[in-house]
Amino acid sequence: MYKCLIIDDEKLARQLIENHLSKIEGFEVVASCKSAIEASRILTSTPIHLLFLDVEMPVLIGTDFYKNLLQKPSVIFTTAYREYAVEGFELNAVDYLVKPITFPRFLKAIDKFLILENGKKEIVNEPRQPLDKNYLFVTENRKQVKIIFDDILYIESVKNYIKITTEHKTHLIKYSISSFEELLDSYFLRVHRSYIVNTHKITAFTKYDIEIGAIEIPIGERYRELVKIKFASKNS
Numbered sequence: 001m002y003k004c005l006i007i008d009d010e011k012l013a014r015q016l017i018e019n020h021l022s023k024i025e026g027f028e029v030v031a032s033c034k035s036a037i038e039a040s041r042i043l044t045s046t047p048i049h050l051l052f053l054d055v056e057m058p059v060l061i062g063t064d065f066y067k068n069l070l071q072k073p074s075v076i077f078t079t080a081y082r083e084y085a086v087e088g089f090e091l092n093a094v095d096y097l098v099k100p101i102t103f104p105r106f107l108k109a110i111d112k113f114l115i116l117e118n119g120k121k122e123i124v125n126e127p128r129q130p131l132d133k134n135y136l137f138v139t140e141n142r143k144q145v146k147i148i149f150d151d152i153l154y155i156e157s158v159k160n161y162i163k164i165t166t167e168h169k170t171h172l173i174k175y176s177i178s179s180f181e182e183l184l185d186s187y188f189l190r191v192h193r194s195y196i197v198n199t200h201k202i203t204a205f206t207k208y209d210i211e212i213g214a215i216e217i218p219i220g221e222r223y224r225e226l227v228k229i230k231f232a233s234k235n236s
Helices: 011-022 037-047 060-067 083-091 104-124 177-181 221-235
Strands: 002-007 027-033 052-055 073-080 094-099 137-142 143-148 152-159 161-166 170-173 188-192 197-198 209-212 217-218
Touching: 002 011, 002 037, 011 027, 011 052, 011 104, 052 060, 052 152, 052 217, 073 104, 083 161, 094 104, 104 221, 137 170, 143 161, 143 221, 152 177, 152 217, 177 197, 188 217, 197 217
Parallel strands: 002 027, 002 052, 052 073, 073 094
Antiparallel strands: 137 143, 152 161, 152 197, 161 170, 188 197, 209 217
């Protein structure tokens, strides 16, 4: 459950964000504050994962408030003024929402937050432990077939099955792609709801697709930021 704090001097604006969040599972509004000063008391006593922070507020503007926080939760700035967008993104904001905030646009910002959170868990906070073996036996045509992880090029979801393409052949087994993903080491990357790739086999990539030799695999829109983070971490 992600704990959220809403900070906006306009009551209707706070209520709109609360209403939007109520439609999305996994998010809890801890408090809704009309000023940064009021919000400071919440932040010192309660862990917060995500701030919805208005920029134009009395006494202390949102960007200055966020700059001065010692522990910075993820933030989505909200405002009626587009000119603050550059400063918002310089502060590594998840997103910048211009009022009036529609639910589809709000949902897109939440998707960005979730992708970034998943990326942090994958890359920074909770790296997966290496497997104690580099292979797995799977059931295919009533036989137990050995799959060596290093030989896998990519995995594709096909209805109730997954297609595992290796350097030597293709295997079709009855398994969900999400469950199989949990068995793989950290050098495998989910790039689409239907595809996982072996990053050691990638020969080229763009914002929209990945190449493994002559094979082109699409990058899903919801996975682009995670792919970007993954490859940025490899180049740093």
